[in-house]
Amino acid sequence: MVADLVKRALYRSGLLGLYHRIRNRRALTVIMFHRVLASADPRWASCDPDYTLEAGLFERCLQFFRRHYTIVSSDQVLAARRHGIPLPDRALLITFDDGWADNHAHALPLLRAAGIPALLFTVADVVDREEAFFQEQLVAGFRLGRIQVPALAAALADAGHALPVAPADSLEGLRMAIARLETLRPAERRQVLAPFDDAMGDGVRQMLTRDELLELAGSGVAIGVHGKTHVPMTRAGDLQAELATARAIVARHLGSVAPPTLSYPHGRYDDTVLARTRDAGYELAFTSDPVMNSVEGRPSWLLGRLGFEQAGIVDGAGRFRPDFLALYLFRAPRERLAA
Template identity: 60%
Template sequence: MLSDLVRKFFYGSGLLGLYHRMRNRRTLTVVMFHRVIDPADPRWNSCDPDYTLEASLFERCIRFLQRHYRIVSTDEVLAARNGERALPPRALLITFDDGWSDNVEFALPRLRAHSLPALLFVVADVIGRRLPFFQERLIAGWRLGRVKAADLVSAAGGTPSSGGNSIDDLRRAIAVLEGLDEATRERVFAPFAADTDDGLRHMVVADELNQLAQGGVCIGLHGKTHTPMPRAVDLDAELGGARAIVAAHLDPAIAPRTMSFPHGRYTPEIARRAHDAGYELVFTSDPTINPVDAGPHWLLGRIGFEQAGIVDRQGRFRADKLALLLFRKPQRQLAA
């Protein structure tokens, strides 16, 4: 209770905002979203709650970001990177990962209503695909009561905990599957496949990708298969090959100039290889604020957050929580 009151005081008094204006003046903050869905939409019942934001809360986040930052476009960041013009004080870039169809239906209209740009990193192989990644499909099956975590653990060769069927148990089981080679994982997943299909379309099609581009959302790359790049069998396919695939879906066919790492996993060598492959800006999931005194670096950190971290117990938006989450992150340049 006391800490909650303290948070509200420091934000409501303006002291936290003053701290932010002084501390983060010469920085670029990059925020990371995934899904944005209205609870009335049927996909709400099967989505992963850790990576999904209610549409109304996304609107509140936008207003918060407009109040405390100068929201910039990908082109503005690239121009600053090339020394053409400086970024404004407390610059912020909005990004989305993966390529969800709900970004078109719920995020894009709200961005356009506020005349805001954004950047979407799309997985090349999901364009035109109905079903999401196996992790999200297993979450869907569990939320719909069709998949039990213990059954998944057993299928993966592990020993399930007694009666464990929480979402944390499920995430631990998914982590086991993520560590398997592709052929073994597909064999383990196969018996669950039908139970993880909610019958809905989740991923973007080419027309939606172009709607986003025409609506002010720049299109970047998020790999070819969504495989963590340190585990990729063919890194060239995940970088240059995927770039060509995405470009072919865009009208006009423009190769992405930016990319982010699936699952946030990379090594310094992979980051350099991505940059050398032609990606002028490469984004991580390292939760850092990027200094820009000498212009933004080509390797940038991003800050993500879950819905549970920005609402109270009644599900109401808490600007003070979001402020504390964003304003105090470490400032760090990720590469020399």
């Protein structure tokens, strides 16, 4: 109780804001979102709660960003990188990963109403696709009561991919099974999941259509690339496809030049991936490294991002707590990830 009162007091007094204005003046904060859903949306009951923000809370976050930062577009960050045009103090860029249809349905109207730009990274192969990634399909099946984690663990064991410990029938247990599935080759994974095909997903369209992608692009949301298939690039069988081919596919969807921005699926990259990213023509690459980016001089071409779960910005009654968000964002480490 005392700690909670101290957090509120630090924020309401303006001391946290003053600390931020001084400490983070020459930093670029990049925010990483995934899904935004209204609680009345049928997808709310089946989404992954760790990667989903309720639309009203998303709107409160936008208000928080406008109060404490200067929100910039990806074009401004590119101009700073290309031409040395300084970014404003306490710059902040909003990004979305994957290519979810709810970004169009719920996030875009709120961004438009606030006059805020953003950058959305889409997986090239999911545009116009109905189903979500296998991880989210499993979460949906579990949350709707159609999949039990012990049964999934047994299927893994029967296929020779047993988990080291028996997982609980919970979201945490499911994530253990998903992590094991992510290490399998696609054919192996399909074999394990075949008995669960009818139970996976929720039957609602999940991914962006081309028309929705074009509307986003015409409404202040720049479009970048998130790989071709969503496989971690450190495990990609065809890195050229995940980088250069994906860039060409997204360009065709947009009917425009190839996007100059990329975010790494699952946040995974290594030295080889970094070198191939530059070779494929990307000018900015975004990681999941939880840092603010120093922008003394030109910003780096490799940028960290700060993501957060809904549970981290609300109190026990589900009320938005700007002090929680401030304490997380304002104190994040500052780094320059590359030259």
